[in-house]
Amino acid sequence: MNSSKNLKVIIIIISAILLISLVLFYKLNKETEENIFSGDDSENLDYDDNIEETATILTGITTEEIYKYTNYDYSDVDISDNREESEIQTINLNDEDSIVNINSSGTYVISGTLNEGQIIVSSEDEGEVKLILNGTNIISSTNSPILIESAKETIIILAEGTTNSITDNSEYVDPDTDETATPAAIYSKDDLYINGLGKLIINSENKNGIQSKDQLIIIDGDITITAKKEAIKAKDYLVIENGKFILNSGEDGISVTEDEDAEKGWIVINSGTIRINSQYDGISAKTYLLINDGELNITTSSTDKTISAKGIKADYYIEIDGGIININSADDGIHSNNEIKINKCSIKISSGDDGIHSDELIEINYGEINIAKSIEGIESKNIYINNGEISIISSDDGINVADSTMVSAPMEAAIDGALYISGGNLYVNANGDGLDSNGDMYITGGFIIVNSPTNNGNGGLDVNGECLVDGGFLVVASSSGMAESPDASSEQNSVSIFFTSTMPAGTLIHIESSSGKNILTFAPAKTFQAIVISSNELITGETYKIYIDGTASGTETNGLYETEDYNAGTLYQEFTISSTITILGTANSMNNNMDGGMQTNPRGMR
Numbered sequence: 001m002n003s004s005k006n007l008k009v010i011i012i013i014i015s016a017i018l019l020i021s022l023v024l025f026y027k028l029n030k031e032t033e034e035n036i037f038s039g040d041d042s043e044n045l046d047y048d049d050n051i052e053e054t055a056t057i058l059t060g061i062t063t064e065e066i067y068k069y070t071n072y073d074y075s076d077v078d079i080s081d082n083r084e085e086s087e088i089q090t091i092n093l094n095d096e097d098s099i100v101n102i103n104s105s106g107t108y109v110i111s112g113t114l115n116e117g118q119i120i121v122s123s124e125d126e127g128e129v130k131l132i133l134n135g136t137n138i139i140s141s142t143n144s145p146i147l148i149e150s151a152k153e154t155i156i157i158l159a160e161g162t163t164n165s166i167t168d169n170s171e172y173v174d175p176d177t178d179e180t181a182t183p184a185a186i187y188s189k190d191d192l193y194i195n196g197l198g199k200l201i202i203n204s205e206n207k208n209g210i211q212s213k214d215q216l217i218i219i220d221g222d223i224t225i226t227a228k229k230e231a232i233k234a235k236d237y238l239v240i241e242n243g244k245f246i247l248n249s250g251e252d253g254i255s256v257t258e259d260e261d262a263e264k265g266w267i268v269i270n271s272g273t274i275r276i277n278s279q280y281d282g283i284s285a286k287t288y289l290l291i292n293d294g295e296l297n298i299t300t301s302s303t304d305k306t307i308s309a310k311g312i313k314a315d316y317y318i319e320i321d322g323g324i325i326n327i328n329s330a331d332d333g334i335h336s337n338n339e340i341k342i343n344k345c346s347i348k349i350s351s352g353d354d355g356i357h358s359d360e361l362i363e364i365n366y367g368e369i370n371i372a373k374s375i376e377g378i379e380s381k382n383i384y385i386n387n388g389e390i391s392i393i394s395s396d397d398g399i400n401v402a403d404s405t406m407v408s409a410p411m412e413a414a415i416d417g418a419l420y421i422s423g424g425n426l427y428v429n430a431n432g433d434g435l436d437s438n439g440d441m442y443i444t445g446g447f448i449i450v451n452s453p454t455n456n457g458n459g460g461l462d463v464n465g466e467c468l469v470d471g472g473f474l475v476v477a478s479s480s481g482m483a484e485s486p487d488a489s490s491e492q493n494s495v496s497i498f499f500t501s502t503m504p505a506g507t508l509i510h511i512e513s514s515s516g517k518n519i520l521t522f523a524p525a526k527t528f529q530a531i532v533i534s535s536n537e538l539i540t541g542e543t544y545k546i547y548i549d550g551t552a553s554g555t556e557t558n559g560l561y562e563t564e565d566y567n568a569g570t571l572y573q574e575f576t577i578s579s580t581i582t583i584l585g586t587a588n589s590m591n592n593n594m595d596g597g598m599q600t601n602p603r604g605m606r
Contacts, residue, residue, distance in 0.1 A: 088106075088107045088108075088109060089106060089107065089108050089109070090108075090109045090111075091108055091109065091110045091111075091112075092111055092112045093110065093111065093112030093113055093114045093117070093136065093137075093138070094112055094113070094114075095113070095114060095115050095116070095117070098114065098116060098117040098118070099117060099118050099119075099120060100114075100117070100118070100119045100120070101120050101122065102119065102120065102121045102122070102123065102129060102131075103122055103123060104123050104125055104127075105123050105125050105126070105127025105128055105129050105151070105152070106127070106129065106130070107130040107132065108129070108130065108131055108132065109132045109134050109159075110131060110132065110133055110134060110136050111133075111134040111135045111136055112135075112136065112137070113136075113137040113138070114137070114138045114139065114140075114145075115139050116139060116140060116141065116142075117138060117139070117140060117145070118138070118140050118142075118143055118144065118145055118146075118147060119131070119138065119145065119146050119147070120147045120149060121146075121147070121148040121149060121150070121151050121154055122149040122150050122151075123150060123151045123152070124150060125152075126152055127152065128151070128152060128153045128154070128155060129148075129151045129152075129153070129154045129155070130154075130155045130157060131146070131154065131155070131156045131157065132157045132159055132196075133156065133157065133158055133159060133162065133164040133196075133198065133200070134159040134162055134164075135159070135162045135163065135164065136162075136164040136165070136166075137164070137165045138165070138166050138167070139167045139168075139169060140167070140168050140169075140172075141168065141169050141170040141172060142170075142172045142181070143168075143172055143181050143182055144168065144181075144182040144184060144185060144186065144187040145166045145167065145168055145185055145186070146166060146185070146186045146187070147182055147187055148187065148188035148189060148190060148192065149189055150189060150190060151188075151190050152190065152191075153190070153191050153192075153193065154188055154190065154191070154192050154193070155193040155194075155195065156186070156192070156193070156194045156195075156196075157194075157195055157196040158194070158195070158196030158197065158198030158199065158200050158220075158221045158222075159196060159197075159198045160196065160197035160198055161197075161198065162198040162199065163198065163199040163201065164198060164199065164200050164201070165200075165201045165202075165203075166185045166186060166200070166201070166202045166203075167185065167202070167203045167204075168185045168203075168204050168205060168206045169203070169205050170205055170206065171205065171206050171207075171228075172206055183206075183207040183208050183211055183229075184204065184206075184207060184208035184209060184210060184211035184233070185202045185203070185204040185206070185208070185209055185210070185227075186202065186209070186210045186211070187208075187211050187212075187213075188211070188212045188213065188214070188216075189213045189214070190212075190213070190214055191212065191214045191215045191216075191217075192210075192212040192214070192215070192216050192217075193216075193217045193218075193219065194210070194216075194217070194218045194219065194221055194223075195218070195219035195220045195221065196220060196221055197220060197221070197222075198221065198222065199221075199222040199223075199224075200221055200222070200223045200224070201224045201225075202223070202224070202225045202226070202227070203225075203226050204225070204226070204227040204228060204229075205228055206228060207227070207228055207229045207230075208227050208228075208229050208230045208231070208232075208233050209225035209226075209227040209230070209231045209232060209233075209247070209249070210223075210225065210231070210232050210233070211230070211232075211233040211234070212233075212234045212235065212236075213235050214234075214235060214236050215234060215236045215237050215238070215239075216232070216234035216237075216238045216239075217238075217239045217241070218232075218238075218239070218240050218241065218243060219241045219242060219243070220241070220242045220243045221243045221244070222243065222244045223243060223244070223245050223246075224245075224246040224247075225245075225246070225247050225248065225249070226248045226249075227247075227248070227249045227250065228250045229249065229250050229251040229252075230249055230251045230252045230253070230254075230255055231247035231248065231249040231252075231253050231254065231276070231278070232245075232247065232253070232254045232255075233252070233254075233255050233256075233257065234255075234256050234257075235256070235257050235258050235264075236256070236258050236261075236264040236265075237256055237258075237264055237265065237266045237267065237268075238254065238256050238266075238267045238268070239267075239268045239269075239270070240267075240268070240269045240270065240271075240272050240274070240294075241270045241271060241272070242270070242271050242272045243272045243273075244272065244273045245272065245273065245274045245275065245276075246275050247274070247275065247276045247277070247278070248277045248278075249276070249277070249278045249279065249280075250278075250279050250280075251278065251279060251280040252278055252280045252281045252282070252283075252284050253276035253277075253278035253280075253281070253282045253283060253298065254267065254274075254276065254282070254283045254284070255281065255283070255284040255285075256284070256285050256286055257286060258286055258287075259286045259315075262287075264286075264287070265285060265286030265287035265315075266285050266286070266287045266288045266289065266290075266314075267283065267285040267288075267289045267290070267314075268289075268290045268292070269283075269289075269290070269291045269292065269293075269294055269296070269323075270292045270293060270294070271292070271293045271294045272294045272295075273294065273295045274294060274295070274296045274297070274298075275296075275297045275298075276296070276297070276298045276299065277299045277301070278298075278299070278300050278301075278309075279300070279301060279302045279307075279309065280300065280302060280307055280308060280309055281300065281308050281309060281310050281311075281312075281313050281331075282298035282299070282300050282310070282311045282312060282313075282327070282329065283296075283298065283311070283312045283313065284308075284310075284313045284314070285313070285314040285315070286314070286315050287314065287315060287316050287317070288314050288316050288317035288318065288319070289312065289313075289314040289317070289318045289319075290318075290319050290321070291312075291318075291319070291320045291321065291322070291323050291325070291345075292321050292322050292323070293321075293322040293323045294322075294323045294324075295323065295324045295325075296312075296323060296324070296325045296326070296327075297326045298311045298312065298325075298326070298327045298328070298329065299327075299328045299329070300328075300329045300330050300331065301330055302330050302331075303330065308331060309329060309330040309331040309352075310329055310331040310332045310333070310334075310335045311327035311328075311329040311331075311332070311333045311334060311335075311349070311351070312325075312327065312333070312334045312335070313332075313334075313335045313336070314335075314336050314337075315336070315337045315338070316336065316337065316338045316339070317336060317338055317339050317340075317341075318334065318336045318339070318340045318341070318358075319340075319341045319342075319343070320334075320340075320341070320342045320343065320344075320345045320347070320367070321343045321344055321345070322343075322344050322345055323345055323346070324345070324346045325345060325346070325347045325348070326347075326348045327347070327348070327349045327350070327351070328349075328350045328351075329349070329350070329351050329352060329353075330352040330353075331351070331352060331353050332351060332353045332354045332355070332356075332357045333349035333350075333351040333354070333355045333356060333371070333374070334347075334349070334355070334356045334357070335354070335356075335357050335358070336357075336358040336359070337358075337359050338358065338359060338360050338361070339358055339360055339361045339362070339363075340356060340358040340361070340362045340363070340380075341362075341363045341365070342362075342363070342364045342365065342366075342367050342369070342388070343365045343366055343367070344365075344366045344367050345366075345367040345368070345369075346367065346368045347367065347368065347369045347370065348370045348372065349369075349370070349371045349372065349373075349374065350371075350372050350373040350374075351371070351373060351374045351375070352375075353374070353375050353376075354374060354375060354376045354377070354378075354379050355371035355374035355376070355377045355378060355392065355394070356369075356371070356377070356378045356379070357376075357378075357379045357380065358379075358380040359380065359381060359404040360380065360381050360382065361380055361381065361382045361383075361384070362378060362380040362382070362383045362384070363383075363384040363386070364384065364385050364386065364387070364388050364390065364424070365386045365387055365388065366387050366388050367388045367389070368388065368389045369388060369389070369390045369391070370390075370391045371390075371391065371392045371393060371394070372391075372393055373393060374392070374393065374394045374395070375394060375395050375396050376394055376396045376397045376398075376400045376432070377392035377393070377394040377397070377398045377399060377400075377428065377430070378390075378392065378398075378399045378400070379397070379399075379400040379401075379402060380401065380402075380417070381401065381402065381403055381404065381415065381417035381439075382401070382417045382418055382420075383399060383401055383417075383418075383419045383420065384420045384422075385419075385420070385421045385422070385423070385424055385426060385446065386422050386423050386424065387423040387424040388424040388425075389424065389425050390424060390425065390426045390427065391427045391558075392426075392427065392428045392429070392430070393429045393430075394428075394429075394430045394431065394432065395430075395431050395432070396430070396431065396432035396433075397430055397432040397433045397434075397436040397462075398428035398429070398430035398432075398433070398434045398435060398436075398450065398452060399419060399428065399434075399435050399436065400433070400436045400437075400438075401415070401417045401418060401419045401436065401437035401438055401439050401441075402415070402417070402436075402438050403415045403417065403438070414438060414439055414464035414465045415438045415439045415464075416439055417437070417438070417439040417440075418437060418439045418440040418441065418442060418465070419435060419437045419439075419440070419441045419442070420442050420444075421442070421443045421444070421445070421446045421448065421472065422443075422444045422445045422446065422472075423445045423446050423472075424446050424447070425446070425447045426446060426447070426448045426449070427448075427449045427450075427558045428448075428449070428450045428451065428452060429451045429452065429525055429526075430450075430451070430452035430453060430458075431452070431453050431454075431458075432452070432453060432458045433452060433453070433458045433459055433460070433461075433462040433482075434450035434451070434452030434453070434459070434460040434461065434462075434476060434478065435448075435450060435460070435461055435462070435463075435476075436462040436463075437462070437463045437464065437465065437467075438464050439464060439465050440463065440465035440466040440467070440468075441461070441463045441465075441466070441467045441468070442466070442468050442470070443468070443469045443470065443471065443472050443474060443486075443534075444470050444471045444472065445471045445472040446472040446473070447472065447473050448472065448473065448474045448475070449475055449522075449557075449558050449559065449560055450474075450475070450476040450477065450478070451477050451478075451524055451525040451526050451528075451559070452476070452477075452478050452526075453478055453479060453526075454478075454479055454526050454527050454528075455479055455481075456479045456480070456481025456482060458478075458479075458482055459478055459479075459481075459482035459483050459484055460476035460477065460478035460483060460484075460530070460532060461476055461483070461484040461485075461486070461532065462482065462484065463484065466487060466489075467484065467486045467487050467490075468486065468487055468489065468490045468491075469486040469490045469491075469492050469494060469534045470490060470491040470492055471491070471492055471536070472492075472534075473534070473535050473536075474486075474494075474532070474533065474534040474535075475520060475522055475531065475532070475533045475560065476530075476531070476532040476533075477522070477524035477525075477526070477528040477530070477531055478528055478529075478530050478532075479502075479527075479528065479529050479530065480498050480499070480529040480530040483496065483498070483529075483530035483532065484532075485532055485581050485583065486532075486534060486581065487581075488579070488580050488581045489580070490534070490580055490581075491580075492534050492535070492536060492538075492580075493534065493535075493538040493539070493540060493577055493580055493581075493582070494532060494533065494534040494538070494580065494581055494582070495511075495532070495533050495534075495538060495544075495575075495577070495582045495584065496530065496531070496532045496581070496582070496583050496584065497509075497530065497531045497532075497533075497546065497573075497584045497585060498529065498530050498583075498584065498585030498586055499528075499529050499530070499531075499572075499585060500585065501529070502527050502528070502529045503524075503527065503528050503529065503548075504527060505524060505525060505526050505527050505528075506523050506524070506525075507523065507524070507528075507548065507549065508521065508522070508523045508547075508548070508549055508550055508551070508552060508569065509521075509522050509523070509524070509531055509546070509547075509548060510522075510546070510547040510548075510550060510552070510566050510568070510569070511533070511544055511545070511546050511547075512544065512545055512547075512566070513537070513542060513543075513544055514542065514543045514544070514545075516564075517537070517564075518561075518563060518564050518566065519533075519535060519537050519538065519544060520533055520535075520560075521552045521560070521561035521563060521566055522559055522560050522561070523556075523559045523561075524559055525558075525559055538577055538582075539577065540577050540578065540579070541576070541577065541578070542576065542577055543574065543575070543576045544574070544575055544576075544577070545571060545573075545574050546571070546572040546573045546574070546575070546584075547566075547568050547569045547570060547571055547572060548569050548570045548572045549569030549570055550566060550567050550568050550569030550570075551566070551567045551569075552565065552566045552567070553565045
């Protein structure tokens, strides 16, 4: 494929992306104007409606449409040069030429060293400028070592088998304005493309590593950047297709900053290996961020709580369709001011704040998500869990449905949001509420284990609105002071067991049918005084026995045993199910592990 065809392909692709971005922005603004999730409209969002349809209300765009315009393939992009040898210009750098000016389009093979110098591209013609870095070392203490003042397109190619070094080693200013002359070691005022199979090492003590005032597309390369401020920055949008990146930054690792043009401000990562160590946000987009594949390792480390130090952030929309993502963040792990959709991935998060947070909606369809440390694990106004393997450890609520305008208080008013669980395996170990919805909670499927909490000021289930369990498997171990049962109008039976005293962590609780069939064999991870279980194995009219202690063998996952091999301990109680909600014992906040909680009646008794 020749260069002109490459550019045409890229231009067509980019135009399509811009168009769909405009649609996205319009729909987001439309949602704000019409308040889709407020007032009477919220009553029309039945919990068993098609999840995909409901989840796209905010964005107006489906996963398939996003793929159509953004999951494109750059594998055919030509990183060599097929022109006649006479059309290629060779530039051998030496310290006698402190500034090398390139004033016209063409292909330039650059090698050698400038210990105090600069390459300036200033081309006004319609052709592209190709800079092939072929063992290039440029150092500047007064301006950007590579500066693209003007060019229709500039393509920097890293020649295979070479190492290239770009260094700006001081804070430089324009003597006429006393302001920063240029903000990056490689700085382009027009569109910039980077590809090739060579190495690029950038050290920027002035400001940023690589920056484009327009679009930036990186197709390949082995790139290491250490920057005083941001490692990679673009104004309009950024695409990373492949390559290996090690980014160390005093501010954001990767960012796109356009916040006034509805068609811009987005990031697409299709593949590559990216390691970010930043003081501020790891990856930050102004409109939307799409991750199709790749391996991302992100660490953010600011201790200043006024600074955003999130792992992955976008103002409007984040979609993750693949890849391996590891985040260790001082702030939220993954954050959007509007919506997050996770379709397929492997995500590990250790967060100084929320694990995954979005103001309006989070939808999880597939993937492995392990939130090993967080204040609140997953938080949004509306949360859909349709499938996936999810594990959450939190110092406060495991899952929290809350309005972003809410002020935390002991008794918060109900909101029009909800938690919807229709599938997947969910494990929660929380010091606050396990599953907390300041709106409604609807469970129609899935396999859910909750360990939460040990004090009576929180509950395993905490729901201000409806709490309907119509399918799936749910077991919750918690203290008894704030323990809640599902609503009596649920379609699936539930049993709530309130023990007379606090039980030690690891105490085996076994429930079996009159025929000996295993219904529950569970060893909670923390001390507990209440167990809530809902299962399609709990049948009206049937009699069941509860045992304490004993031994079990077989497959164990998060304290739950899948086994018929149980050696009976002490028979605690026998009961018969006569209604949707069965209450055994009494909620009691006056036990030894009381921590300021108040006694409440189970929901089914209201």
